[in-house]
Amino acid sequence: MQALDNVRVLDLTHHIAGPYATRLFADFGADVIKIERPGGDIARGLPPFQGGIENPERSGTFFYLNCNKRSVVLDLKRPEGIEALAALAKTADVVIESFAPGKLEALGAGYGFFRDINPSLPFISVSNFGQTGPYRDYLLSDLVLYAFAGEMYSMGETDREPVKMAGTAALFESGSAIAVGMMGALFASKRHGIGQHVDISLAETHFGGVDRRHATAIAFQFSGRKTLRLASHGGGMPQGIYPCADGYVDFTNAGLRPDRIAAMLGNAEWLADPRYSDPVQRMNPAVIEDWNGNFIAWCIERTKREIWEAARAAKVMCGPMFTMEDMFTDEAFRARGFWSKTEHTELGEVTIPGRPLRMEKGGWQLRRAAPLLGQHTAEVLGEAGLSPSAITAASGGTA
């Protein structure tokens, strides 16, 4: 069994953040019924595509986000589509949606629709800025989200523009927070019989996020100080990112343990310079620069893996900067079972990152590849008792 295999999620989310949250539910056993409009989730149009061929069944982004789910096409603009939604809602434990605020309500499928079906049903709305407030209808991209709500202001070099995280990392962070709120609402429903309309604003998942934003805010309240945008190179022994023979290594905060650094460097002769062990001299920029010159010379002669091995042996905090190729070819990750494989009709065998965490009981499984658009329309609506003609009408003629 899987922990959540008695949970059914009616999933009306699309794009990245919502689907990532429901992917976590699906990974631990929930029956996630992904409702797609007749044209499909917009994430089906997001690169990378296998072979660069743009096709709704070839998006790697969509694929990763939607494994373990069943896809049902419903045309919610038709009354038959709404009737089918009602039939599915009767068997759902939690409903989640990410339409523009007010959109589902206008279609006749707002919170009231679900509450009338089951008063203790949790109904989760995910939107850019929340269901209320002056920016309710404003739009976000990953860039705009992180710029406004995340701690992007202090990332980058002082004399250049602020710079974001990679890819759509901010939306994945939001997705993980959505999964927790959704689970909380599910607990309130199952343990206490409380149904409710949960309002999750992507912006607020970053304004309150752990990646420095909450702390930069309270630090200002406390001290009036603002957080400077600063690359973290230099300023320590060592501190930040260093070049090496085949790339770069990150030694952020490693200098807090000079004893371990010395051990990693084999107690090299140059370390004996008395200025390097004098607490006052250690804060002198000229001394730091001098020390770093020696250190870089050591780094440059070694590969990132060699440096990491030396750092590990001396318990020095260090991260070799891997490319995706380095990661894929890393034997230790592979040996731990980090990668998973699954078969997909269109893509063939696909390798994706496997379990995000290891539970010894009821844990993660990759049960099925991402669904083809509407792959399970007939199956799921048939389970819900709809006739073949009702299924055809509900899906806008696609099934």
Add this chain to the structure above:
Amino acid sequence: MTTPKPLEGIRVIDLCVVWAGPYATMMLGDLGAEVIKPENPFVFQPMTRGAIARPPQILLTNGIAWAGGLPNNVPGERPWDYNPTFVSLYRNKKSFTVDLRRPEGLDILKRLVAESDVVYENNATGTMEGLGITYEWLKEANPRIIFVRVPAYGSDGPYARARALGVHLEAVMGHSLLRGYADADPSSNTAIYSGDYLAGAQGAFAVMTAIWHRDRTGEGQLIEIAQAENAAAMFTQAIMDYSLNGVVQGANGNRDVHGRAPAGVYPTVSPGDASTMDDRWIAISIETDAQWQAFGKAIGSPAWANDPRFATNAGRLEHHDELDGLIGAYTATQDDYELMHRLQAAGVPAAPVLEASRMFDEPHLRARDFFKSQTQPASGTYEYVGPLWKMPATPIEYYQPPVMFGEHNDYVYRELLKVSDEEFEALKAGGHIATEYDPSVP
């Protein structure tokens, strides 16, 4: 009668450090679990209640604001109680003190475990074992216990004992080479800790999943979240590009990973420069041809906005550098907020790059009553960022302000564990029970 909270009746022992673990237990506390943090008066855990227990003024002054910005810019009497990152993660939690290095201290923990549901830890690999705390030991105290461990690279394999913060994990997982300016070397990156967000949230999710499982089967269990493995999802596009196509993606600055153009961060009218943190910027993402047309109109239809070379996404992508120059020259004369409202009214995603202090003047956040005031005796009353979700029937309340060191000694020892007065006094005399760090701790 008050409404029960979702996790009412669940007790969590927080043996966490730094960010990833405390973020998970913060979410559990927000959802109503009782989170209790055992703390050692003789051992300071770096980067949890600050860099060191008693930071000298120069360390605070030289430190980055989110680490060194203590109330009124002074260490004060109890710097460990009001470090900015600590207070951000330790609302809705309780603290009691005990020295786990001594048998009688470990026995106290064991008694608490017997009364708890979850033990959560994210210490360097080997730390718990060094104290004698293993899953087997916990199960002796409570067979139904759920034990969550958050090692950097997992409990087995050659990297098991590698020391790492979030930033090092991001290096290994590829993030450091995928982010930052496309035209600069990676040392222009700022050290960030984004992986802690994912690990924290998924840790809270895992705890609830395990409780769900226990409700069904009666079984507790061991959960391992290897932070490196956990962070992988954040870089889905890059991973899938390599997996499907063998393509190694690189840093792309503020451009769109999905190839829609233009996307960027552009200068706006600023009251000062970056050295005083008064520079202002606007982020703009144009994802469709229709948005491009709307953008052109919203900025007054300059000739270049109608240049046929820019009519399609392929054209805009090809001429992205040129477009960045044109857009930036325009935005440099604009107010960031005014331009956001104008572009958003036209259906174009745009917003200021908001420096954190400006959050408090943000009308949308005020309209949503986002901030919450908390009063901690050691530091006073301040406005803190709000919770991650609005749950109207089970509201997320800040029912316990950022917890002070040893604040709940009486509660934990006397009410919860029902230790006798004699035992309490003996533990106190032994230094286990304290409300500040021992003077031997720097």
